[in-house]
Amino acid sequence: MRIGTVTVIGANGTMGCGVAGIFASFGDAKVYMIAREIEKAAMAKEKAALSVKAQAIEYNLIPRTYDDLAECVSKSDLVFESVAEDEDLKKEIYSQLSKHLKPHVIFGTGTSGLSINELSAVLDDTAKRRFMGIHFFNPPYRMTLCEVIPSRYTDPSVLEGVKAYLRSVLHRDVVQVKDEPAFLANRIGFQFINEALQQAERHKDKGGIDYIDSIMGPFTGRSMAPLVTSDFVGLDVHKAIVDNIYNNTHDFAHHTFDMPRFALDLVSKGHIGRKAGSGLYKRIVNDDGSRIVYVYDIATGTYRPIYEYSFRFAEAMKARLRVGDYEGAFEQLLSDDSREANICVESLIKYAIYGVAMGKAIGEDVNSADAVMATGFNWVPPLALIDAFGGVDIFREIALERLPKGFFEMVDVEGILSDIPSSRYDFRPFFKAR
Amino acid sequence: MSMMGANVYILGGAQTDFSRNWMKEGKGVIALLREVIDDGLEDIGLTYDDIVRLNEQARVACFVGNFIGEYFVDQGHLGALLTEVHPAFYGVPSSRYEAACASGSAAIDAAITKIRAQDYDLALVIGWELMKTVDAKSCGDFLGRAAFYADEAQGIDFPFPKLFGRLADEIIQKYNLDAERFLDNLAKISVKNYSNAKRNPNAQTRKWFISEQEAKDRGTPTNPRVGGLLGVTDCSQITDGAAFVALASERFVKEYFSSDDYPVIMGWGHRVAPMKFCKKIQEATSSVFILPWTRQAVLDAYNRANLKVTDIDFFETHDCFTSSEYAAISAFGITEPGKEFEAIESGSIMFDGEHPINPSGGLIGCGHPVGATGVRMLLDLYKQLAGRAGSYQVRKADNGLMLNIGGSATTNYVFIVGRKEE
Numbered sequence: 012m013r014i015g016t017v018t019v020i021g022a023n024g025t026m027g028c029g030v031a032g033i034f035a036s037f038g039d040a041k042v043y044m045i046a047r048e049i050e051k052a053a054m055a056k057e058k059a060a061l062s063v064k065a066q067a068i069e070y071n072l073i074p075r076t077y078d079d080l081a082e083c084v085s086k087s088d089l090v091f092e093s094v095a096e097d098e099d100l101k102k103e104i105y106s107q108l109s110k111h112l113k114p115h116v117i118f119g120t121g122t123s124g125l126s127i128n129e130l131s132a133v134l135d136d137t138a139k140r141r142f143m144g145i146h147f148f149n150p151p152y153r154m155t156l157c158e159v160i161p162s163r164y165t166d167p168s169v170l171e172g173v174k175a176y177l178r179s180v181l182h183r184d185v186v187q188v189k190d191e192p193a194f195l196a197n198r199i200g201f202q203f204i205n206e207a208l209q210q211a212e213r214h215k216d217k218g219g220i221d222y223i224d225s226i227m228g229p230f231t232g233r234s235m236a237p238l239v240t241s242d243f244v245g246l247d248v249h250k251a252i253v254d255n256i257y258n259n260t261h262d263f264a265h266h267t268f269d270m271p272r273f274a275l276d277l278v279s280k281g282h283i284g285r286k287a288g289s290g291l292y293k294r295i296v297n298d299d300g301s302r303i304v305y306v307y308d309i310a311t312g313t314y315r316p317i318y319e320y321s322f323r324f325a326e327a328m329k330a331r332l333r334v335g336d337y338e339g340a341f342e343q344l345l346s347d348d349s350r351e352a353n354i355c356v357e358s359l360i361k362y363a364i365y366g367v368a369m370g371k372a373i374g375e376d377v378n379s380a381d382a383v384m385a386t387g388f389n390w391v392p393p394l395a396l397i398d399a400f401g402g403v404d405i406f407r408e409i410a411l412e413r414l415p416k417g418f419f420e421m422v423d424v425e426g427i428l429s430d431i432p433s434s435r436y437d438f439r440p441f442f443k444a445r
Numbered sequence: 446m447s448m449m450g451a452n453v454y455i456l457g458g459a460q461t462d463f464s465r466n467w468m469k470e471g472k473g474v475i476a477l478l479r480e481v482i483d484d485g486l487e488d489i490g491l492t493y494d495d496i497v498r499l500n501e502q503a504r505v506a507c508f509v510g511n512f513i514g515e516y517f518v519d520q521g522h523l524g525a526l527l528t529e530v531h532p533a534f535y536g537v538p539s540s541r542y543e544a545a546c547a548s549g550s551a552a553i554d555a556a557i558t559k560i561r562a563q564d565y566d567l568a569l570v571i572g573w574e575l576m577k578t579v580d581a582k583s584c585g586d587f588l589g590r591a592a593f594y595a596d597e598a599q600g601i602d603f604p605f606p607k608l609f610g611r612l613a614d615e616i617i618q619k620y621n622l623d624a625e626r627f628l629d630n631l632a633k634i635s636v637k638n639y640s641n642a643k644r645n646p647n648a649q650t651r652k653w654f655i656s657e658q659e660a661k662d663r664g665t666p667t668n669p670r671v672g673g674l675l676g677v678t679d680c681s682q683i684t685d686g687a688a689f690v691a692l693a694s695e696r697f698v699k700e701y702f703s704s705d706d707y708p709v710i711m712g713w714g715h716r717v718a719p720m721k722f723c724k725k726i727q728e729a730t731s732s733v734f735i736l737p738w739t740r741q742a743v744l745d746a747y748n749r750a751n752l753k754v755t756d757i758d759f760f761e762t763h764d765c766f767t768s769s770e771y772a773a774i775s776a777f778g779i780t781e782p783g784k785e786f787e788a789i790e791s792g793s794i795m796f797d798g799e800h801p802i803n804p805s806g807g808l809i810g811c812g813h814p815v816g817a818t819g820v821r822m823l824l825d826l827y828k829q830l831a832g833r834a835g836s837y838q839v840r841k842a843d844n845g846l847m848l849n850i851g852g853s854a855t856t857n858y859v860f861i862v863g864r865k866e867e
Contacts, residue, residue, distance in 0.1 A: 036654040066667040067659035155652060182643065182652065229471075334529075335476030439480060440462065444471030 027093035156387035232391030366393030463812030485689030545591035545851030549819025550858030572820030610673025642806025649812030681808035712750030714742035
């Protein structure tokens with residue numbers, strides 16, 4: 012598959028810009044970057060080159076506006092749509108485009124959760140066969156995951172060609188996933204994040220948000236605590252993802268996708284996270300330039316300085332991780348009977364079980380869950396986490412012992428954990444000693 | 446017939462993923478060492494209990510390569526430090542070896558000698574450096590101690606890029622080269638090494654982008670000049686990492702393993718050039734080689750191994766800068782001195798070429814944790830010979846050669862790995 016020319020629609024958005032950089036660099040493709048205004052497209056061009064740390068790719072980047080859309084599209088081997096997550100807007104653009112597409116064109120959407128089958132409804136039969144979801148992660152230069160989602164009309168040979176191109180030319184970690192709400196990585200990741208948010212509300216008298224983040228910090232296998240992550244991507248995006256899953260899926264974790272009241276209130280008041288200046292957290296700059304991190308206190312409905320929690324189990328784990336004693340770190344976690352250690356253990360077990368279940372159900376196979384979580388979230392992936400617990404047999408025993416009985420009535424844990432391999436990922440780099 | 450005497454076998458080993466930043470993970474040197482030793486022992490099929498047993502019989506010793514842990518992690522006495530990794534090292538003879546960026550090779554050299562002399566049966570060689578503990582400028586200053594610090598580095602920002610920038614100038618002058626063509630060839634070396642690194646699952650830059658245009662466009666915000674003519678794309682990386690190889694005697698191999706089909710050390714070369722760069726160049730005026738002692742170290746290794754350049758199937762070289770790989774091409778004998786460009790322009794040193802150089806990605810692509818580099822090179826020679834290099838396995842690998850240098854090509858270490866003579 013030779014992709015010489017690409018059009019990115021919505022190229023001034025965070026994703027559109029980053030993806031344009033990937034096509035222009037690794038793909039050495041000429042990329043038309045379409046934005047509403049030419050100035051925005053021109054700024055996006057500079058940002059795209061910086062995002063891959065190579066100014067030399069600028070010769071491949073051509074800023075354009077929607078006035079030139081038809082012309083750009085008619086010259087392109089691949090069209091990548093990256094406009095706002097609005098089904099009607101996307102469909103309107105698709106119907107405009109349809110007649111300008113070259114017969115061999117690849118048409119991809121960067122939607123992070125809208126149905127690919129639904130979106131393709133407005134395309135003609137030829138375009139339908141060449142349309143699919145191509146879901147990059149932010150920032151694409153650093154996050155190498157690319158979820159590829161065919162619709163029921165996608166031509167299998169076109170699909171295989173695109174996957175091979177993404178893998179070998181663009182150096183992506185490619186995982187084919189089913190057309191399910193939010194696809195695979197966000198389904199698993201936001202299950203964990205939203206349940207953490209629910210836990211924060213449940214434990215609001217202990218401090219809530221920073222309490223939960225201190226229990227599930229980087230020492231539990233991630234670079235950023237879960238609610239810091241939510242604040243970073245934005246509660247608006249968080250809400251769109253979990254609402255989509257909550258309204259359109261019905262698996263055993265269904266109730267964990269229900270966004271807590273306090274978070275909905277924050278969204279309605281515009282406190283959507285770091286990009287808005289405040290959200291779950293808020294950074295206050297003092298007169299002397301020093302910074303303090305505040306957190307939203309759910310119980311009082313106000314922002315307050317974060318607490319420096321020091322849980323015995325967490326400190327003991329960090330001390331072991333600092334010297335590379337991963338087994339010792341898990342012994343510390345499992346031998347501590349504090350409320351906090353129990354919350355931590357339970358959350359990690361549930362994450363691994365849900366991840367494996369979704370990998371099997373939505374991915375190519377169980378390994379898909381590991382690939383998406385490692386390369387899309389930079390979290391210890393589910394199978395690698397099971398390895399870190401000591402392997403599936405030990406993990407199953409611990410799950411039986413630590414999860415509430417009711418969980419097993421709802422979930423076929425035995426079935427989910429049957430026939431699972433060791434991870435292809437090394438768990439060690441994911442557990443940070445902080 | 447090799448002049449090496451008793452066979453020294455390479456059993457295998459491990460390296461850490463050179464893309465990791467250990468300080469960001471909150472982990473220190475003990476975590477780094479534990480990981481590489483755990484993985485290395487597993488790779489060769491030995492346990493910590495085996496180390497305890499062998500030590501009771503005084504048959505095992507450790508050789509640690511590290512340049513300057515005193516500065517990067519405030520720690521010296523690095524041979525003894527292994528006892529903090531595992532109690533199995535209590536009582537095991539262990540010392541640290543230092544020769545700047547060739548520290549790993551100094552440790553290998555000592556280990557080979559002890560096996561060949563039959564003092565020990567098993568030698569564990571561990572090279573490491575943690576460099577991301579400080580900012581880039583301090584890192585450059587610390588590394589300046591590999592030059593003659595007072596004259597060549599003190600108070601100078603990034604002294605080594607400047608020294609190897611001077612090497613580039615001297616090459617142009619000595620061989621009367623067209624500067625633009627020469628710089629384009631250096632860009633080709635850089636792109637080759639980044640591109641080889643894409644095959645290597647432990648390479649630091651395996652997910653990075655580079656193009657020949659970007660490498661040629663020196664002096665831009667994304668590729669600023671760092672030393673004379675050289676740009677940032679001409680430089681190796683600042684890297685955290687460790688590498689481990691195990692060397693053993695014939696007696697040990699026969700006792701512990703069902704087969705003795707392991708690669709062996711065929712020859713070595715070790716030559717030290719004048720420390721100061723200006724003296725090197727002054728001395729070299731009487732030679733056709735720009736780095737005559739580097740060439741001599743290679744010749745010594747060929748002679749000891751009774752091999753010649755055409756017997757060598759691939760090379761791992763010390764591309765701390767593109768200019769050092771350029772000079773290595775003629776030092777290896779791939780071309781005549783002054784004609785290095787032929788091997789670059791013909792594609793001979795490419796992964797699929799006649800004389801592949803740095804199939805691992807080298808220091809530019811794979812990364813350069815300075816004290817680990819020599820050990821990482823020997824591990825890569827082993828992997829190619831044993832057919833265990835996976836996605837970066839070269840077509841033919843009966844003999845491989847490594848060149849590891851310290852300072853501005855001051856310490857020159859060469860090892861050749863091959864198959865045991867029947």
